[in-house]
Amino acid sequence: MSDISDRVKKIVIEHLGVEDAKVTEEASFIDDLGADSLDTVELVMAFEEEFGIEIPDDAAEKIQTVKDAISYIQENAS
Amino acid sequence: MFDLTGKRALVTGASGGIGSAIAKALHAQGAEVALHGTRREKLDALAAELGARAHVTPADLSDLDAVEALPKAAAEAMGGVDILVNNAGITRDQLALRMKPEDWQAVFRVNLDAAFLLSRGVLRTMMKARWGRIVNIASIVGTTGNAGQANYAATKAGLVAMSKSLAQEVANRGITVNAVAPGFVKSDMTDALSDEQKAALAGQIPAGRLGTGDDVAAAVVYLASTEAAWVTGQTLHVNGGMAMV
Numbered sequence: 674m675s676d677i678s679d680r681v682k683k684i685v686i687e688h689l690g691v692e693d694a695k696v697t698e699e700a701s702f703i704d705d706l707g708a709d710s711l712d713t714v715e716l717v718m719a720f721e722e723e724f725g726i727e728i729p730d731d732a733a734e735k736i737q738t739v740k741d742a743i744s745y746i747q748e749n750a751s
Numbered sequence: 752m753f754d755l756t757g758k759r760a761l762v763t764g765a766s767g768g769i770g771s772a773i774a775k776a777l778h779a780q781g782a783e784v785a786l787h788g789t790r791r792e793k794l795d796a797l798a799a800e801l802g803a804r805a806h807v808t809p810a811d812l813s814d815l816d817a818v819e820a821l822p823k824a825a826a827e828a829m830g831g832v833d834i835l836v837n838n839a840g841i842t843r844d845q846l847a848l849r850m851k852p853e854d855w856q857a858v859f860r861v862n863l864d865a866a867f868l869l870s871r872g873v874l875r876t877m878m879k880a881r882w883g884r885i886v887n888i889a890s891i892v893g894t895t896g897n898a899g900q901a902n903y904a905a906t907k908a909g910l911v912a913m914s915k916s917l918a919q920e921v922a923n924r925g926i927t928v929n930a931v932a933p934g935f936v937k938s939d940m941t942d943a944l945s946d947e948q949k950a951a952l953a954g955q956i957p958a959g960r961l962g963t964g965d966d967v968a969a970a971v972v973y974l975a976s977t978e979a980a981w982v983t984g985q986t987l988h989v990n991g992g993m994a995m996v
Contacts, residue, residue: 711920715878 681742684719698740724750753976756781759829764839766793768938772964773836773971778804780972785825812839812865822872832873834975837866838888844899855902862906870917883926884975887914891934891990911986918984927983931970934990936962958991
């Protein structure tokens with residue numbers, strides 16, 4: 674499980690170009706990490722690719738924090 | 752300039768006069784092309800004429816499933832899509848008072864709905880690549896209007912507004928979205944007109960002649976090029992001076 678968390682954080686750090694320390698589980702992509710709405714779409718695309726899953730649009734809209742992403746992937750990745 | 756070597760372009764409506772000229776021009780600049788259309792034999796003939804770097808991807812754009820499948824088919828054939836030219840269009844001309852809802856909808860389905868869905872379908876890989884070009888073929892009647900073409904003109908104005916909106920969404924990802932608005936272009940339709948009718952048409956055009964597919968294709972090549980990176984959300988009018996807007 675911590676593996677998923679590390680992989681999610683790595684993607685966020687690389688994509689948004691933010692410091693490792695800022696990417697806490699509670700961090701909101703838009704409010705805390707400076708993402709714009711298109712960044713969040715791209716992050717979801719990157720998660721889909723990394724974990725080999727498809728995240729439907731209605732679920733993707735609810736993924737707003739690092740924790741949201743980790744939880745969704747934990748529940749849905751095979 | 753305008754070298755497209757290594758770029759992969761999907762051109763819809765490539766079996767038509769303007770579409771085939773666009774496909775040929777992109778190909779001549781070095782691009783690999785996926786030729787979409789409904790007339791398979793015309794596409795096969797065009798692909799044979801182009802030789803290498805040409806693929807045939809027919810689809811019925813009035814069928815939503817077929818529209819969704821088209822970018823995937825093109826990406827499978829070429830390994831990706833860097834340039835999308837939404838050129839396919841149909842007409843169902845009729846005075847508004849006589850225009851059936853089906854005539855309105857059929858034109859919207861192909862000219863506007865398909866263009867949106869195809870754009871959406873290619874944006875994902877363009878965003879990842881941080882490079883992409885979408886060129887929507889609009890029309891002068893989208894700006895001026897035209898009696899008997901309420902449906903067609905509305906879709907062409909719609910393409911321009913869609914281009915501007917998409918352009919704003921993806922500009923900082925290295926993707927441009929522009930429109931080319933041709934005026935009266937020589938086609939099977941204009942060939943069927945009488946000499947008097949042709950002369951009357953040409954008389955409305957300061958350049959004194961109808962346009963050709965190549966006139967339009969040159970504008971598309973420019974907007975598809977790396978050199979046009981700072982041009983987005985624009986409409987390039989190619990009409991011999993018939994309307995200066």
